[in-house]
Amino acid sequence: MRPDDWDQWYGTLELAFGGAADTAEERTLWRELTCFDRSIGVWDGDEVIGTAGTLAFRMTVPGGEAVPTAGVTMVGVRPTYRRRGVLREMMRRLLDDVRSWGEPLAVLTASEPAIYGRFGYGAATHSLHATIDTTRVRITVPPGTDASEGAEGVRLRDSKPEDARDACEAVYARRAAARPGMLVRQPGWEKQPLLDPPDKREGASPLQCVLAEADGEVVGYARYAVRADWDLAGPKGAVVLRDLEALTPQAYAALWRFLTEIDLTTRVTTTNRPVDDPLLHLVTDIRRCDIGVRDSLHVRLVDVGAALSARTYRTPVDVVFEVADDFCPWNAGRWRLTGDAKGASCERTDDAPDLALSVRELGTAYLGGVSLASLAGAGLVTEVRPSALEEASSAFGSTVAPWLPHGF
Structure with missing residues (x-):
């Protein structure tokens, strides 16, 4: 074009x-x-x-x-x-x-999730959304969050989003390396989180930013807006969280506590957090958080061998996949995956298959957020060799849930 x-x-x-x-x-x-x-x-x-x-x-x-x-x-x-x-x-x-x-990989976010499965894309990550009733919910913080004798704790500081951009990007870069599904920011993409056109704010304030610092270093940030609202009983504004990242549990908790205690507000809304967000263990009453989950990043293996070789596996695995792929027939056939936590190899083979599935299910399980066993329970993965499903499902898992922090 x-x-x-x-x-x-x-x-x-x-x-x-x-x-x-x-x-x-x-x-x-x-x-x-x-x-x-x-x-x-x-x-x-x-x-x-x-x-x-x-x-x-x-x-x-x-x-x-x-x-x-x-x-x-x-x-x-x-x-x-x-x-x-x-x-x-x-x-x-x-x-x-x-x-x-x-x-080796193609990814997308789907306007309608039913569209792209026929092209081999599977929903590999999910996002958590929540509306936290801050009149009823408090944040518990771990030791070391607040200043005490012999320790400074976490200090919060307001900043203009543009002025804090480089510091926030440095934190994001370190977080992106630790969680599957996160995208390494390419040049120009540092501007995307700051996009804040006035007519898209839906009555909220301009974008705001708070930095978390420890020992003179920025170790976390939250970007958010406040939507003011009142009724006869008083203020009932909402804090609209755009994004939040932190390098330590203390900074993470301090930022969430700040957001839930902003004056003249009664709730915090967030539309995209990882499904294993530590927030779930910081709130005093999860029932008052109105938690929901939806699909997010859809993954497509363009080159099965290269894609499966590019990641590591939580437990040792040696399994032969019989892969169906009508849309990209170069992927169809049998592939032997061998690997562990140090590396992997996936090559063509004529050996008998252990598991049979389509490339869509491989994409769904690729980042470790959806288990092959769960897909098998839906009839989407067939176990040919006994115990192969348990072996592969354990190997594909991820210590942390995969997550896409922003759209594209």
């Missing part, structure tokens, strides 16, 4: 998502982040009828390696051209391109 075509191309994408135009601030950033040599448009005469592209990411996988990953994005079809195979042809082209670039 040529840069000169971007405005028309992006306009088609906006139309596909309902027709509401993005703000100038949003359009400027998304144009800057667009990889033109990785984006495609489908034309009918002078009219763009389909848009799609990929972004050159690196994603953390179990074991801590940051693996080249294609982030599929900006996918849309003009409403008058739906149900004509346009989406399928774009998906075909994107995966062929990703394979030619030697990137």
Whole structure:
């Protein structure tokens, strides 16, 4: 896709998502982040009828390696051209391109989760959302959070989001290496968390930032807004959390305590936290937190051998997969995976299969957040060799739940 075509191309994408135009601030950033040599448009005469592209990411996988990953994005079809195979042809082209670039994984966030399974994508991460009733819930903090004799504890400091950007990015970079599913920030992406167009605030304040410091070092941050509200009984505002990261349990707890104790507010809302968030163990009453979970990052193995070799495995594994993949037939067939916590290899084999499944289930289980045993319970994985399911399911697990902290 040529840069000169971007405005028309992006306009088609906006139309596909309902027709509401993005703000100038949003359009400027998304144009800057667009990889033109990785984006495609489908034309009918002078009219763009389909848009799609990929972004050159690196994603953390179990074991801590940051693996080249294609982030599929900006996918849309003009409403008058739906149900004509346009989406399928774009998906075909994107995966062929990703394979030619030697990137073993493709990922996306789905506007509708039912769309992309037919192309081999599986929901590999989930996100937790919550509304915490701060009139009834308190945060318990671990020892060392507050200053005491001989220890300084955690100090919180307000900062303008732009001024704190570099410090926050340094914390994020360290956190991204520790959790599967997180994306290593590429140049330009440090601006995305600061995107804050006024007409998208829904009555909330401009973006705010608080830093957590210990021993003179920034060890955590929270970016948030406050939506003021009142009734006859008094203030009932909401703290809207955008993102929060911390390097120590003490900084993490201090930031959450701060958010739940902001004056003139009665709740904290968050829409994207990991499903194993330590917050669940810090709140005094989880029933007052209105917890929910939804799908997040969908993973597609573009090269089964390279993808399974790129991560490590929690326990030793030696298993032969019989993989079905109609959309990317180069993946179909038998693959022997051998590996442990130090490394892995996955090669073609003629040996008898131990487990049979589709590439979609491999993508779902790839980051360790969904077990192969759970998929087998739904009839999506077939155990051919007794005990193979338990062996593989244990090996694929992750110590921490995979999580995508921001969209793309």
